[in-house]
Amino acid sequence: MKVIETKLQDVKLVETAVFGDHRGFFTETYTENKFKEAGIDYNFIQDNQSLSAEPGVLRGMHYQKAPYAQTKLLRVLTGVIYDVLVDLRKGSPTYAQWEGYLLSQFNQRQLLVPQGFAHGFVTLTPNVNVAYKVDGYYAPQADAGIAFDDPDLGIAWPMPKERLILSDKDKKHPYLRDVDLNFNYREAK
Numbered sequence: 397m398k399v400i401e402t403k404l405q406d407v408k409l410v411e412t413a414v415f416g417d418h419r420g421f422f423t424e425t426y427t428e429n430k431f432k433e434a435g436i437d438y439n440f441i442q443d444n445q446s447l448s449a450e451p452g453v454l455r456g457m458h459y460q461k462a463p464y465a466q467t468k469l470l471r472v473l474t475g476v477i478y479d480v481l482v483d484l485r486k487g488s489p490t491y492a493q494w495e496g497y498l499l500s501q502f503n504q505r506q507l508l509v510p511q512g513f514a515h516g517f518v519t520l521t522p523n524v525n526v527a528y529k530v531d532g533y534y535a536p537q538a539d540a541g542i543a544f545d546d547p548d549l550g551i552a553w554p555m556p557k558e559r560l561i562l563s564d565k566d567k568k569h570p571y572l573r574d575v576d577l578n579f580n581y582r583e584a585k
């Protein structure tokens with residue numbers, strides 16, 4: 397497997413070995429010892445899946461407040477998404493910066509979202525199934541978000557705002573400048 401560093405500190409893309417043949421392909425999507433050897437060493441305790449029926453569904457920008465922060469390992473089962481992360485860790489060299497990643501059933505790329513990042517994605521095709529592992533349980537009392545269109549972040553979503561489909565909750569998130577964050581950046585050993 398291949399681990400690719402990104403512009404954002406501690407965010408990684410993962411490519412597992414994909415064995416294609418005339419039937420399709422086979423890949424080990426998560427193998428604890430191989431991931432550990434590659435430096436991805438978390439205790440994933442919950443698996444999630446979401447289905448977004450239409451292109452233009454935007455889910456984000458989500459995080460769970462400390463001490464309920466979650467590491468997420470995310471992949472796309474069907475369809476294509478543009479996935480965006482924002483570093484919310486005070487003191488991080490990439491604090492308040494965003495980066496976007498194309499994840500799809502075709503590139504079979506996985507995204508490692510560390511704790512202390514806001515996470516969101518927009519679907520670019522119909523019937524998008526996203527699966528992700530998390531290392532902390534869902535904590536509704538800690539559920540939080542940043543506005544996907546926060547002007548200070550300036551995220552360049554690949555779809556016009558009028559075409560986006562959001563939950564009521566996701567229409568009301570505050571701007572980063574109005575949020576009292578409690579994530580602190582710790583340099584990796």
Ligand SMILES: Cc1cn([C@H]2C[C@H](O)[C@@H](COP(=O)(O)OP(=O)(O)O[C@H]3O[C@@H](C)C(=O)[C@@H](O)[C@H]3O)O2)c(=O)[nH]c1=O
Nearest residue numbers: 444446455456458459468515516517533534535563565
């Ligand atoms: C995230 C989550 C939601 N739920 C429930 C709460 C709610 O009734 C319903 C839908 O929740 P949401 O609207 O928050 O679902 P969604 O907008 O898909 O939320 C997800 O978005 C992506 C971008 C992430 O990063 C995830 O961590 C998660 O926040 O599912 C759980 O029971 N467990 C969970 O772990």
